[in-house]
Amino acid sequence: MINQLLEEAKQELINGHVKKRHPFRYFVLSTLENGKPKQRTVVLRKTLADSSLVFFTDERTPKVKAIENNAAFSALFYDAKKLLQIRVEGKAAIITDKEQIASYWHTVQQASKKDYTTNVAPGTPTNNPDNVDYNPDKNYFCPIKLVPNSIEYLRLKRPNHLRALFTKVDNDWSGQFLVP
Numbered sequence: 198m199i200n201q202l203l204e205e206a207k208q209e210l211i212n213g214h215v216k217k218r219h220p221f222r223y224f225v226l227s228t229l230e231n232g233k234p235k236q237r238t239v240v241l242r243k244t245l246a247d248s249s250l251v252f253f254t255d256e257r258t259p260k261v262k263a264i265e266n267n268a269a270f271s272a273l274f275y276d277a278k279k280l281l282q283i284r285v286e287g288k289a290a291i292i293t294d295k296e297q298i299a300s301y302w303h304t305v306q307q308a309s310k311k312d313y314t315t316n317v318a319p320g321t322p323t324n325n326p327d328n329v330d331y332n333p334d335k336n337y338f339c340p341i342k343l344v345p346n347s348i349e350y351l352r353l354k355r356p357n358h359l360r361a362l363f364t365k366v367d368n369d370w371s372g373q374f375l376v377p
């Protein structure tokens with residue numbers, strides 16, 4: 198039964214980017230910035246065969262520097278209808294392979310491409326949010342892969358809640374039920 202929970206968690210992480218309006222499409226990503234926790238919402242763009250999670254960002258954002266300094270991440274997914282929470286932890290890796298970057302860039306909708314082309318870095322103070330300059334000839338697109346080493350499943354339900362922790366050892370997942 199515990200393996201079913203792992204399969205369910207993995208499948209939901211795939212559904213998060215495959216199915217429209219799936220609650221896992223947006224998740225909260227936590228990293229450490231100068232030793233302090235920092236969270237932000239990001240979009241799940243792809244779930245790979247090994248359950249690695251890919252999201253896109255601008256290479257100038259503080260999260261990129263944070264990941265370069267400390268690759269540890271925690272990612273939180275929540276489905277309010279199912280009362281299902283999945284917590285994924287592991288190491289983040291900035292994708293540097295030019296072909297991979299190009300193939301992910303190809304999947305970005307035309308209208309969204311400009312989000313990665315602001316003249317000044319995201320987070321720079323501005324007096325007028327309606328007056329942001331873009332340079333279509335230069336993008337700062339940066340896909341990032343979150344490689345999991347643990348997946349924690351928690352589903353609140355009656356009569357008994359279900360909680361299990363899965364950890365990856367030598368490419369194999371091993372599971373353990375936890376008291377909810």
Ligand SMILES: Cc1cc2nc3c(=O)[nH]c(=O)nc-3n(C[C@H](O)[C@H](O)[C@H](O)COP(=O)(O)O)c2cc1C
Pocket residue numbers: 223235236237238239240241252253254255258259260261319320
């Ligand atoms: C609904 C929603 C989706 C978002 N998706 C992304 C995303 O996919 N990638 C991203 O870099 N930022 C995304 N953001 C913005 C981040 O939450 C964050 O504000 C920004 O990336 C700066 O983060 P940082 O300063 O921690 O690097 C999203 C914000 C919201 C509200």
